[in-house]
Amino acid sequence: MTKVLTEPRSIRIKGRSFLAVVLTPDPPFDDWLVRLDDLAARSAGFFLGRPVVLDVSEIEIDRPQLKALIAELAARNVSIMGIEGGRPSLVEPGMPPQLKGGKPAADYEVPRNEVGESEKATGAEEAAREHAGQAAPQVVVQQSPVSAPSMIVRETIRSGQSVIYTQGDVTVIGSVQSGAEVIAGGSVHIYGALRGRALAGCVGNADARIFCRKFESELVAIDGVYAMTDDMDPELKGHPVQLWLEGDAIMTERMT
Numbered sequence: 321m322t323k324v325l326t327e328p329r330s331i332r333i334k335g336r337s338f339l340a341v342v343l344t345p346d347p348p349f350d351d352w353l354v355r356l357d358d359l360a361a362r363s364a365g366f367f368l369g370r371p372v373v374l375d376v377s378e379i380e381i382d383r384p385q386l387k388a389l390i391a392e393l394a395a396r397n398v399s400i401m402g403i404e405g406g407r408p409s410l411v412e413p414g415m416p417p418q419l420k421g422g423k424p425a426a427d428y429e430v431p432r433n434e435v436g437e438s439e440k441a442t443g444a445e446e447a448a449r450e451h452a453g454q455a456a457p458q459v460v461v462q463q464s465p466v467s468a469p470s471m472i473v474r475e476t477i478r479s480g481q482s483v484i485y486t487q488g489d490v491t492v493i494g495s496v497q498s499g500a501e502v503i504a505g506g507s508v509h510i511y512g513a514l515r516g517r518a519l520a521g522c523v524g525n526a527d528a529r530i531f532c533r534k535f536e537s538e539l540v541a542i543d544g545v546y547a548m549t550d551d552m553d554p555e556l557k558g559h560p561v562q563l564w565l566e567g568d569a570i571m572t573e574r575m576t
């Protein structure tokens with residue numbers, strides 16, 4: 321008589337929420353790609369390892385143009401995980417899927433045990449990569465109760481680290497080193513030097529601002545509008561600065 325030692329296991333399907341970068345190209349696409357190349361050249365690693373969504377909901381584009389654009393992005397190591405907007409006939413087998421119902425990441429709550437397991441996994445991966453001589457990027461996604469619309473980081477954010485908090489403001493009691501980044505749904509307050517990247521208003525908040533004690537940033541962005549340090553007044557470097565958005569332009573002002 322044959323005895324079954326193991327029972328068939330059920331298929332486990334889980335949900336995950338990731339903060340994706342949304343690219344919204346505008347024609348002519350050659351000019352847009354030049355601007356994208358400029359961003360990538362002056363902020364190395366900005367797209368590395370990030371989920372990217374291509375939003376074509378506001379532009380006229382046909383399938384050959386879309387395929388050519390995806391190929392151009394792939395040649396730049398920008399992998400498109402999905403396409404938002406456009407007619408269903410735009411997408412054919414072999415292309416990234418169409419996505420619907422995208423929501424700000426603040427609508428998703430991360431269970432506490434998931435956060436703990438993620439942090440442990442990050443530490444193990446970092447040790448393995450250091451042993452192999454590779455850089456170990458770290459992403460810290462923190463969620464707080466609704467009653468606490470801000471996050472406080474009481475240490476310097478090191479190169480390769482990302483702090484992401486989509487529900488409100490992020491305050492860093494320390495510096496943001498080159499190669500590090502802070503992404504906030506609200507404003508970003510840095511009590512030390514800003515040498516890396518700061519992205520405020522990431523889920524659609526044009527009133528968000530960026531404040532820092534010492535401005536040496538690689539890149540700043542508010543509500544999707546970005547600017548590089550080279551684009552700004554060199555006299556701002558090394559001084560306390562606040563940045564805000566007026567229309568499609570980032571405004572800057574020295575603080576005393």
